[in-house]
Amino acid sequence: MLSDRIPILPPFAPSEHISREAGILPFGEIFNLTTLRSTLHIPILEWKDLKSLPSSLSVNPYFDPSNGDELEDIGCWSTMPERSREPNRADNLVAHLGLDPSYTRVPARVRKDPNNANDDHVVFAQLAALMYPRDPLEPLSNFPIMTSSRRGGKEVGPGGNLACIDRMYYLTSGAEVFEWRFAWSPAWNSVGRHVRFNNDLVERSERYLRRAFGLEEGEEVPPFIAIHVRHGDFGNNCMLPGHCLKDLQRFAKRVEKVEERLLVKKGIAVRHYLLMSDETDPKFWEEAYELGWRYFDHEKEPAPLRSLPPPSLAFFAMSLPRVDSRSPLQASQPFPDRKPSSSLSTSFAPQQLLSALHPRKGKYRTTFVGLVFVVFLSTYIFLVHGSSLSPALALRRVDSPVANQLDVALESTENSRVNPGLADSPLPVPPPDRPLKHDSSSFHSGKGRHRQRPPLQLDSAQELAAISSFIASLPQNVIPPTVDPLKPIDPQLVLDFDTRNPRAADEVRQLVEECWSRNPVFLYSKNMKLTMKQLYSPSSRELKTVLASLYLSPAPVIVDVDMRDDAEVLKPILARLTSGSDLPILLVGGKVVGTVEEIKEMHKDGRLARAVSEAGAVVNGAKKKKGKK
Secondary structure, three states, X not given: OXXXXXEEEOOEOOOOOOOHHHOOEOHHHOEOHHXXXXXXXXXXXXXXXXXXXXXXXXXXOOOOHHHOOOOXXXXXXXXXXXXXXXXXXXXXXXXXXXXXXXXXXXXXHHEOOOOOOOOOOEEHHHHHHHOOOOOOOOOHHHOOOOEOOOOOOOOOOOOOOEEEEXXXXXXXXXXXXXXXXXXXXXXXXXXXXXXXXXXXXXXXXXXXXXXXXOOOOOOOOOOOEEEEEOOOOOHHHHHOOOOOOOOHHHHHHHHHHHHHHHHHHHOOOOOOEEEEEOOOOHHHHHHHHHOOOEOOOOOOOOXXXXXXXXXXXOEEEXXXXXXXXXXXXXXXXXXXXXXXXXXXXXXXXXXXXXHHOOOOOHHHOOOXXXXXXXXXXXXXXXXXXXXXXXXXXXXXXXXXXXXXXXXHHHHHHHHHHHOHHHOOOOOXXXXXXXXXXXXXXXXXXXXXXXXXOXXXXXXXXXXXXXXXXXXXXXXXXXXXOOOOOOOOOOHHHOOOOOOOOOOHHXXXXXXXXXXXXXXXXXXXXXXXXXXXXXXXXXXXXXXXXXXXXXXXXXXXXXXXXXXXXXXXXXXXXXXXXOOOOXXXXXXXXXXXXXXXXXXXXXXXXXXXXXXXXXXXXXXXXXXXXXXXX
């Protein structure tokens, strides 16, 4: 987006406090890249799409020069501050990729505080300008080499076609440090909130949660609070006053506060707690169990998950300059043609994916779900991508095997938007002697099968479901203030798929069904009314009390409209879609139930309980699950 480059996602690789033996885990085995490409409308690649790598299933998934494996030279940027003489080498990652990088330190002007050369934080826009493929901020030859390559001792400067950065943890828009803490974070809003886990992984995690909470097979996982207690590399925090992480009572107090906020603000009564920690002291786990917290017992699990390595600290982005695809493109750091030392299939059967998640050694097991979120939110995986680049470009010469492989990878991402059924097919590898041909004119002009179709129009019921699903999926999702609430909303604002796609109508029908099956009871309420004092809305409070007394499973979704940033737009939209109903609005199975007084009467005579049961919610379901703990 900022530097006009296409992202190449590295795998998760062990670093610092996790052993090298934990192995490699490709990004695409955890997150759904097909959905992400479609949502962002850009090509997104993994390193395995461009280069034959050692299999992630291998006991030793690393290139080994002592066995004759050839390493490739590459020049990378280092964002490490002046006080650090060494870059963040990410040795295990570069060993898996078969690279031997040299590093060049970014200039002080790239830092959040340009006057402080030891400032860790680096600004997105400044870094993007530095690595822009055409006429960057400064000529690349202006910067001295920070460190030569470790294996070959070579000094290679940052390349124009392939850019890499050793550490992106401290990237910021310039407004704040550690921006991933905030809902307004540009990296989160542009990319992070669109990332989804693979379905197989979600189902596997749900099976773990059911066993941890003592639920029956197939029973819906209830709302729970996840508690991440990381002691290994955070142990030094005990040296800071008030920050000791070993005392579970501190965590218990925080959990109580979160519990209270969920009940008051969302109407969700949480009765399940999942603890994740690398602590090895049995007393720690005994104390946690007495608190009512449950956890994954890897020793008892039939097929425990493999530990997820921490974030790979290097990110690589490939520049694809806009050049004629028929002319040779000389890369400053080309990949040499060679026979791969090992091969990697671009498609995994379910059994292979599950086996890839098994642990190699018990001591490297870490909690999967919590660490994945920490990994994702603590690294800015994306800095740059190009949304309008021709797929007919390559790393160096268009007739090279690597160029052909890249061509096919980019074409595949474009085809996945036209024909989603092909999205999960393995990427074909073209023969080295036959370059691929593309007609890039349709890519640039927007001419394509699905682009010629008119956008899908939603009826009132579909629009209500789409908006409700959009709001329920993430609290940060808001409707833009430019939307006219009196007119049907643009479906593309609230749907995460292309509404011109031939299958869009089917996807909308599926979305409506899933929205009300997952959220059978949905309350649009108002939290406060402004008078001489701030008071809770009596009618909304009464409905929340009624719903809480039913102990519904799944828990009702409660949206305090007046507390949202898009309240001025959302209120009239809801009024239009519900025939003028005023807040609070109770939806059961996607249908408006009635006024507050009518709902109270329905609750008294049992009609409300029957209605929510018919919609798919279980009355007293949360109470029953509590007894199974």
